[in-house]
Amino acid sequence: MSATWPDTMSFKSFSQRVNLTKSSFYGELYAMHDFSIRNQRIAVKNLQTICESTFLLANELGFQAMTLRQLSRQTGMSMGGLYAYIKSKDDLAELIYSFLNRYCVEVISDLIKDNLSADKTLVALIHSHLYLSELLQPWFYFAYMETKNLSKAHKRVAINSELSMEILLFETIKKGLDDTDFIIKPSSDEKAQLIASLIKAMLQDWYLKSWKYKKRKISVDNYADMVVDMSLGYLKRG
Amino acid sequence: MSATWPDTMSFKSFSQRVNLTKSSFYGELYAMHDFSIRNQRIAVKNLQTICESTFLLANELGFQAMTLRQLSRQTGMSMGGLYAYIKSKDDLAELIYSFLNRYCVEVISDLIKDNLSADKTLVALIHSHLYLSELLQPWFYFAYMETKNLSKAHKRVAINSELSMEILLFETIKKGLDDTDFIIKPSSDEKAQLIASLIKAMLQDWYLKSWKYKKRKISVDNYADMVVDMSLGYLKRG
DNA sequence: GTCTATACAACGATAGAC
DNA sequence: GTCTATCGTTGTATAGAC
Numbered sequence: 001m002s003a004t005w006p007d008t009m010s011f012k013s014f015s016q017r018v019n020l021t022k023s024s025f026y027g028e029l030y031a032m033h034d035f036s037i038r039n040q041r042i043a044v045k046n047l048q049t050i051c052e053s054t055f056l057l058a059n060e061l062g063f064q065a066m067t068l069r070q071l072s073r074q075t076g077m078s079m080g081g082l083y084a085y086i087k088s089k090d091d092l093a094e095l096i097y098s099f100l101n102r103y104c105v106e107v108i109s110d111l112i113k114d115n116l117s118a119d120k121t122l123v124a125l126i127h128s129h130l131y132l133s134e135l136l137q138p139w140f141y142f143a144y145m146e147t148k149n150l151s152k153a154h155k156r157v158a159i160n161s162e163l164s165m166e167i168l169l170f171e172t173i174k175k176g177l178d179d180t181d182f183i184i185k186p187s188s189d190e191k192a193q194l195i196a197s198l199i200k201a202m203l204q205d206w207y208l209k210s211w212k213y214k215k216r217k218i219s220v221d222n223y224a225d226m227v228v229d230m231s232l233g234y235l236k237r238g
Numbered sequence: 239m240s241a242t243w244p245d246t247m248s249f250k251s252f253s254q255r256v257n258l259t260k261s262s263f264y265g266e267l268y269a270m271h272d273f274s275i276r277n278q279r280i281a282v283k284n285l286q287t288i289c290e291s292t293f294l295l296a297n298e299l300g301f302q303a304m305t306l307r308q309l310s311r312q313t314g315m316s317m318g319g320l321y322a323y324i325k326s327k328d329d330l331a332e333l334i335y336s337f338l339n340r341y342c343v344e345v346i347s348d349l350i351k352d353n354l355s356a357d358k359t360l361v362a363l364i365h366s367h368l369y370l371s372e373l374l375q376p377w378f379y380f381a382y383m384e385t386k387n388l389s390k391a392h393k394r395v396a397i398n399s400e401l402s403m404e405i406l407l408f409e410t411i412k413k414g415l416d417d418t419d420f421i422i423k424p425s426s427d428e429k430a431q432l433i434a435s436l437i438k439a440m441l442q443d444w445y446l447k448s449w450k451y452k453k454r455k456i457s458v459d460n461y462a463d464m465v466v467d468m469s470l471g472y473l474k475r476g
Numbered sequence: 477g478t479c480t481a482t483a484c485a486a487c488g489a490t491a492g493a494c
Numbered sequence: 495g496t497c498t499a500t501c502g503t504t505g506t507a508t509a510g511a512c
Contacts, residue, residue: 037495046495062386064302068488079489081496089488145383148300194456194464201443202436209435218432226432230472237471275477284477305505317507319478327506 009124011220014131018107022048029099037084049075050085051096055138063093063146093149100139101161107132112168118176119232125168126203126231127224133207134220140207165203169196176235183238195234202227247362249458252369256345260286267337275322287313288323289334293376301331301384331387338377339399345370350406356414357470363406364441364469365462371445372458378445403441407434414473421476433472440465 026048030040037043053074057066068089072079086092111128112121133140147158173192176182184191206213206223213223264286268278275281291312295304306327310317324330349366350359371378385396411430414420422429444451444461451461 039495042495060386062300062302064300065387067486069486078497080491080498083489084495148298149303190454190456191464193454194461195468197443197447197450198440198464198468201439201447205435205439205442209439212435216428216431218428222428223432226429226436230433230436230468233472233475234468237475277477280477306507307505316479318480318509321507322477 009127009131011131011134011224014128015135018132018135020135025103026051028103029095032099032102033095035085043085046075046077046081046085049077050082050092052138054092054096055142058146059138059141063142063149090149090151093146094151094154096139097143097146097150097154097158100136100143101157103136104132105161108165108168118172118179118181119236121172122169122176122231122235123228125165125172126199126227129165129203130206130220130224130227133203137207137210141210144204144208166193166196166200169199173235182235184235185238195231199227199231202230247365247369249369249372249462252366253373256370256373258373263341264289266341267333270337270340271333273323281323284313284315284319284323287315288320288330290376292330292334293380296384297376297379301380301387328387328389331384332389332392334377335381335384335388335392335396338374338381339395341374342370343399343402346403346406356410356417356419357474359410360407360414360469360473361466363403363410364437364465367403367441368444368458368462368465371441375445375448379448382442382446404431404434404438407437411473420473422473423476433469437465437469440468 023044026044027040029047029051030044035043035047037046050071053071054063054066057070057074068079068082072082075082086095108128111124114124116124143158147155147162150158170193173182173195174189177184177187177192184195206220261282264282265278267285267289268282273281273285275284288309291309292301292304295308295312306317306320310320313320324333346366349362352362354362381396385393385400388396408431411420411433412427415422415425415430422433444458
């Protein structure tokens with residue numbers, strides 16, 4: 001996750017570059033928070049079980065409706081065992097949310113370092129957001145649906161990070177207008193911002209309705225192409 | 239809600255046509271379900287209070303997290319008083335969901351009776367969906383976010399009605415391709431369906447992120463124009 | 477038609493054994 | 495590091511007075 005991004009990005013090449021394996025991913029989660037469990041091998045394995053069970057239950061019933069007794073049954077751990085990893089039920093939601101946030105910021109900020117032209121940056125932003133949400137679909141879905149359950153402080157972070165992708169899109173569109181890569185008539189910041197919002201709505205639908213797209217056998221690459229076509233089509237046409 | 243729709247539809251003209259007043263709306267809700275309360279005037283007033291309080295709490299905390307004690311406080315009614323209107327907490331969610339569903343089917347089916355050209359139908363579908371969700375924003379938001387809390391039977395209804403708007407869009411796009419109003423290259427049903435999904439994602443963002451658009455002072459008419467431009471732009475360009 | 481008072485199940489959380 | 499047993503709280507729901 002360091003060299004510049006290639007001009008055409010596929011899900012396959014993205015996955016290879018990010019190189020997200022379960023053990024490295026949950027290893028980072030373990031490293032971030034300081035858990036009372038000292039044995040890393042055991043802790044990482046249990047963290048994975050806890051997170052995946054939470055997604056299974058929360059994405060079916062909602063996080064609030066999910067009880068810790070259900071989670072205990074699903075993970076095969078006891079209530080006491082669970083509480084070795086989480087301070088409270090709310091803490092579990094915040095653990096998941098803040099790790100995802102930190103992880104994504106890392107990947108995306110790595111992406112935009114390269115100083116590409118506006119249209120290439122826009123394409124790269126669309127692709128990488130879709131690919132990242134494809135790799136971490138349950139995490140993205142959970143973060144979107146369960147923001148309500150976060151504490152006030154975390155809620156503010158959630159809203160900011162929700163907006164940061166939109167700001168990136170917006171600034172790229174503005175850059176494209178300045179460089180006359182893009183045309184909007186009549187041109188205005190409000191309009192550029194609205195386009196950014198609409199692009200983000202399309203990006204979010206990929207992980208919010210993933211069951212639908214899987215069922216229709218639409219690949220993330222197909223989806224990305226269509227979003228790019230609609231966005232750039234509009235921006236290049238004027 | 240009977241005559242044909244005008245060629246250009248604004249939120250104002252839509253509102254006048256649908257003529258949705260609180261008393262008529264909650265009157266219909268009272269008529270649909272049979273409540274034990276015989277005094278219609280009292281019942282309609284209380285139903286409005288209950289629904290609006292539910293939206294206030296559920297859209298802030300989530301429906302599951304909202305307790306009936308909180309709802310009792312918010313409505314100014316006692317627990318016993320509430321239970322004169324609902325059989326259970328889940329019943330409340332289903333009451334809200336199924337009434338919204340019935341109401342929307344009525345309005346939308348009324349709309350597509352007119353046999354307009356594909357592009358006019360598409361514009362009409364986009365406008366009327368946005369306007370309806372603007373008039374009933376808390377209802378739409380609730381229905382989207384709280385589908386998880388419905389019973390299995392209601393969940394299936396929810397998914398079907400979620401798809402029905404998409405099917406309408408899809409069939410309109412296909413009609414436009416047959417009539418060569420629209421161009422997609424290479425043309426395929428999969429692609430037409432994907433466009434329908436993306437349009438719906440943009441429509442949903444209007445009521446899911448309404449706080450954001452209100453804050454930016456973007457009117458539903460502005461939003462509708464942009465969605466139409468992006469959709470028709472793509473479909474007319476090929 | 478609405479209230480107060482209460483039943484009782486289920487929840488999150490913890491202490492202490494192992 | 496994990497389990498069992500248990501605490502206190504809070505939730506949904508109802509019975510009976512008014």
